[in-house]
Amino acid sequence: MNSSTATAVNDVHSRLNQTNVSNVLAPGDVDSLLAAVRSLIAAKTAFSIAGGRHAMGGQQFATDATLLDTRGVSALLSFDDERGLAEFGAGAAWPYVIAATNAKSLRWGIRQKQTGADDMTLGGAVSANAHGRGLIIGPIVDDVESLRLVTPQGDLVTCSRTQNPDLFSLVIGGYGLFGVIATVTLRLGPRRKLRRLVDVLDIDDALSCVRRRVHQGCLYGDFQYAIDPADPGFLLRGVFACYLPADESTDKPDPNADLKPDDWGKLLALAHTDKRTAFALYSQHYLASHGRVYWSDAMQLSTYIPSYDQFLGDGDTHSLMIGELFVPPDELSEFLARSRCILRERSAEDIYGTIRAIQPDRVTFLPWARRDYACVIFNLSLPTPPPRSSRRPIPFGHSTTPPSHSAVHSTSRTTATRPACRSTRPTRNSRASSSSNAFTTRWNFFRAIGIAIMPGFTNEAASPVVSLGEPPRT
Numbered sequence: 139m140n141s142s143t144a145t146a147v148n149d150v151h152s153r154l155n156q157t158n159v160s161n162v163l164a165p166g167d168v169d170s171l172l173a174a175v176r177s178l179i180a181a182k183t184a185f186s187i188a189g190g191r192h193a194m195g196g197q198q199f200a201t202d203a204t205l206l207d208t209r210g211v212s213a214l215l216s217f218d219d220e221r222g223l224a225e226f227g228a229g230a231a232w233p234y235v236i237a238a239t240n241a242k243s244l245r246w247g248i249r250q251k252q253t254g255a256d257d258m259t260l261g262g263a264v265s266a267n268a269h270g271r272g273l274i275i276g277p278i279v280d281d282v283e284s285l286r287l288v289t290p291q292g293d294l295v296t297c298s299r300t301q302n303p304d305l306f307s308l309v310i311g312g313y314g315l316f317g318v319i320a321t322v323t324l325r326l327g328p329r330r331k332l333r334r335l336v337d338v339l340d341i342d343d344a345l346s347c348v349r350r351r352v353h354q355g356c357l358y359g360d361f362q363y364a365i366d367p368a369d370p371g372f373l374l375r376g377v378f379a380c381y382l383p384a385d386e387s388t389d390k391p392d393p394n395a396d397l398k399p400d401d402w403g404k405l406l407a408l409a410h411t412d413k414r415t416a417f418a419l420y421s422q423h424y425l426a427s428h429g430r431v432y433w434s435d436a437m438q439l440s441t442y443i444p445s446y447d448q449f450l451g452d453g454d455t456h457s458l459m460i461g462e463l464f465v466p467p468d469e470l471s472e473f474l475a476r477s478r479c480i481l482r483e484r485s486a487e488d489i490y491g492t493i494r495a496i497q498p499d500r501v502t503f504l505p506w507a508r509r510d511y512a513c514v515i516f517n518l519s520l521p522t523p524p525p526r527s528s529r530r531p532i533p534f535g536h537s538t539t540p541p542s543h544s545a546v547h548s549t550s551r552t553t554a555t556r557p558a559c560r561s562t563r564p565t566r567n568s569r570a571s572s573s574s575n576a577f578t579t580r581w582n583f584f585r586a587i588g589i590a591i592m593p594g595f596t597n598e599a600a601s602p603v604v605s606l607g608e609p610p611r612t
Contacts, residue, residue: 139174140164140210147191147199151255152457155196159186159205166210168227168286168294168320175318176292178204187314189229189259194460197313206318208261214238215321222246222326223283228261228319235260236435239326247329247435249281253360253492255442261319267311267502269494269513270438271358273348273380276497277506279310283325288318299501311502329435331389332357332381336428338421340371341493342471344378348495356380357434361493362420363474366413373478376493377424381437389431397423402441409489410519458489459518464496464511473514487519 140163148156163178163185165171178185188198189208199205211227212234218224224239224246232251239246250270252258262268264285269277284298287309297306309316335356337347344361351359359380364371397405408416465473470493481488494513499505 139166139170147188147205149194149196149198150191150257152194152459154194154457155199157196157199157201159199160202162205162207164207164210167213168211168215171206171208171211171318171320172288172292172294174206175288178206179290179292187261187318189262190231190255190257192255192258192262208318209259211320212259214242216323217242219243219245222328223323224326225321225323226260228259228264228285228322230260232256232258232260233439235324236439239435240329244329246326247433248324248438249327250275250278251438253438253494254440256439257442260322260324264310264319264322265313267499267506269496269506271360271494272497273352273356273359273495274497275357277311277499279499279501281325282310283323285309285319285323286321287316288320290317294320304503307501307503311499311504311506327434329433331384331386331391331431332434332437333384333389334424334427334430334432334437335380335382336424337378338375338425339378340375341373341474344376344493345467345470347378348380351380351382354382356382358438359495362424363491363493364414364417365409365488365490366417367478367482367488369414369417373474373481373488377421379424379427381432381434384431391431391433391436393436396427397441399441399443403443406443406489410487456519456521459516459520461516461518463514463516464507465514467510467512470512470514477514477516489517489519491515491517 143161144158145162146156146158147162148154163174165174175185183204184200185204185206186198186200187206187208191198208227208229209231210229212230213227214224214230215227216223216225217239219242222245224235224242226235226238230238232248233256235251236248239248250272252263252268253271258268263278264282267277267279284296284301285306286294286296287305288294295302295305297303297309299306305316309319335351337344339347341361341363348359359378361376361378363373363376366372369375405416405420408419463473480486492515494515496507496511496513498507498509500508
């Protein structure tokens with residue numbers, strides 16, 4: 139097992155969570171993971187769990203504690219070609235999962251993964267009960283046959299729908315609160331060819347288009363909206379790309395059909411400097427790809443630039459604050475109209491964003507959704523504030539650190555008030571002048587949208603809650 143001494147760690151994407159940990163333990167297999175946890179328990183040593191380190195809520199780090207890095211626990215442990223089951227170490231990242239599955243059998247492939255980045259681990263996906271771009275499939279709990287967990291008592295137990303089912307429902311979507319996920323057995327799906335179908339349309343038309351495409355048999359899809367606040371189509375017009383099963387005998391996927399990393403980098407730069415052109419080029423590319431064929435597993439991989447501010451070379455330290463908000467589909471148009479108003483009013487810079495379908499989860503104890511939702515994703519650029527000296531709990535109402543992928547729900551449908559929209563945008567001189575003020579402005583945008591604008595955000599809890607969508611990456 140690899141071990142290092144005191145060091146500073148941080149999350150990959152936002153880099154808002156620099157934390158000094160006492161040491162890092164990096165086990166290389168399940169046995170060494172189990173031994174490490176038992177040793178830490180015996181020594182009464184506090185520890186946290188991390189893998190891909192994409193969580194922006196900071197829950198994968200603890201100040202002056204041991205960091206258990208699970209990325210080495212990544213091997214393919216068993217493969218059942220008849221049933222389409224594959225057991226991986228929880229530290230396996232998605233590119234390896236896809237490649238190792240393909241090496242065993244081309245019959246099977248993953249059904250879904252988180253979008254936007256690939257170097258995320260299975261344990262992290264299970265801890266968050268992540269979802270992908272599926273139009274008619276639930277979150278990843280539906281893809282988990284079983285898992286093995288190291289409990290707080292140091293026992294290695296198997297959890298499934300029939301074996302320790304209560305623990306199974308707690309661990310998936312439990313954010314590491316119930317132990318360390320050691321292995322995950324995935325339910326694979328048929329690896330198939332999919333044809334991309336592309337429409338550029340307004341959101342009101344997109345809702346009916348989704349229903350039509352699902353009726354046609356499309357399995358995956360999302361809506362990428364226009365990001366220029368000066369554009370009349372801002373948060374209104376977008377690219378809806380979906381994927382329909384193609385003829386398995388004649389169609390051949392083209393591995394060079396999509397944009398290269400350098401092309402994505404140019405689009406990312408334009409998203410900061412010329413948003414309208416960025417959306418126009420993105421739309422042109424996707425329209426040109428209409429009808430092309432992709433493998434169902436490989437098409438879910440993404441191009442990701444983690445330190446994009448360094449890539450831009452502007453000399454400033456920026457970050458992306460990512461928020462997911464679940465909206466009842468029949469309230470989506472109103473929600474986006476109010477969102478346009480507040481984004482313009484607060485001069486919040488939306489770099490890119492998508493809208494996806496969310497299906498109900500009826501398995502886990504803490505489900506993301508108990509009904510169908512539209513998931514609206516905002517990626518706001520903001521100056522990075524000075525790092526906190528330690529990771530300590532801060533009440534949500536007073537926090538300036540945003541949860542990553544936060545699904546904000548308000549249980550009040552009658553008392554929440556909606557802020558009025560001003561017809562003009564603030565001048566540059568009126569904008570926040572410091573990094574911390576700009577940061578707080580962006581974070582307050584999510585609070586305003588999630589709580590004040592849409593009283594329709596509800597779950598069955600007794601009070602408003604924020605559900606963090608990124609787990610300790612195990």
